[in-house]
Amino acid sequence: DGGITQSPKYLFRKEGQNVTLSCEQNLNHDAMYWYRQDPGQGLRLIYYSQIVNDFQKGDIAEGYSVSREKKESFPLTVTSAQKNPTAFYLCASTPGLTGGYTFGSGTRLTVV
Amino acid sequence: RKEVEQDPGPFNVPEGATVAFNCTYSNSASQSFFWYRQDCRKEPKLLMSVYSSGNEDGRFTAQLNRASQYISLLIRDSKLSDSATYLCVVTPGDSSYKLIFGSGTRLLVRP
Numbered sequence: 001d002g003g004i005t006q007s008p009k010y011l012f013r014k015e016g017q018n019v020t021l022s023c024e025q026n027l028n029h030d031a032m033y034w035y036r037q038d039p040g041q042g043l044r045l046i047y048y049s050q051i052v053n054d055f056q057k058g059d060i061a062e063g064y065s066v067s068r069e070k071k072e073s074f075p076l077t078v079t080s081a082q083k084n085p086t087a088f089y090l091c092a093s094t095p096g097l098t099g100g101y102t103f104g105s106g107t108r109l110t111v112v
Numbered sequence: 113r114k115e116v117e118q119d120p121g122p123f124n125v126p127e128g129a130t131v132a133f134n135c136t137y138s139n140s141a142s143q144s145f146f147w148y149r150q151d152c153r154k155e156p157k158l159l160m161s162v163y164s165s166g167n168e169d170g171r172f173t174a175q176l177n178r179a180s181q182y183i184s185l186l187i188r189d190s191k192l193s194d195s196a197t198y199l200c201v202v203t204p205g206d207s208s209y210k211l212i213f214g215s216g217t218r219l220l221v222r223p
Contacts, residue, residue, distance in 0.1 A: 031209040042116075042199065042215035043156070050209060058210070090155055094209050100146050101211060103155035 002027045006091050006104035012112050013078065013085065021076045021107045023091035029102070030095065032074040036060060037088045049074055078109065086111050113138055116214035118200050124220045129190045133198055133217045136182045141205025145176055147185050148199040150216065156199055190221045
């Protein structure tokens with residue numbers, strides 16, 4: 001079945017570490033996105049990519065980096081520069097302008 | 113002003129009740145509109161798209177008012193399983209595919 005796979009489901013990061021969250025889709029969608037959700041709040045866009053080898057910053061890109069070397073994959077690195085990384089991270093994809101998003105099941109990142 | 117605004121609730125209603133949520137958006141160029149449902153600690157899932165003529169899917173009805181820049185969701189005959197957070201979602205009106213999410217309205221349906 002087609003879908004989006006995010007891993008790991010839970011991730012613990014020590015202060016000063018970089019960590020990478022994986023997002024893989026087999027839906028043949030062109031566009032992929034990373035969102036962050038804090039408790040009781042809406043989703044905020046971190047980065048998005050509409051085609052391979054191209055990506056744009058969203059509203060809260062500072063402290064994050066991405067790559068889009070393959071259509072299927074859009075990994076997110078949370079760097080040590082991100083001062084408050086504890087959150088629920090959601091990856092999504094869409095086939096185009098009128099389609100809704102398909103979301104992965106998310107990664108919960110906690111700083112310890 | 114937030115791009116998409118929703119009443120956070122919670123709306124606490126008995127089973128069988130009819131409940132309505134409104135959402136306002138600030139960008140008049142927005143073209144596409146959606147309602148998503150998010151269960152506690154889960155990813156959002158598309159509930160329905162919102163069309164200019166309004167649309168219905170079983171117990172759910174969505175309406176769009178472009179002049180006043182608001183979207184509504186009506187749920188009839190509420191079920192316990194409808195308890196969730198409902199997210200209003202719009203496109204920014206540019207050529208990107210990105211979506212802008214409201215903070216969500218929480219619905220609690222009690223027996």
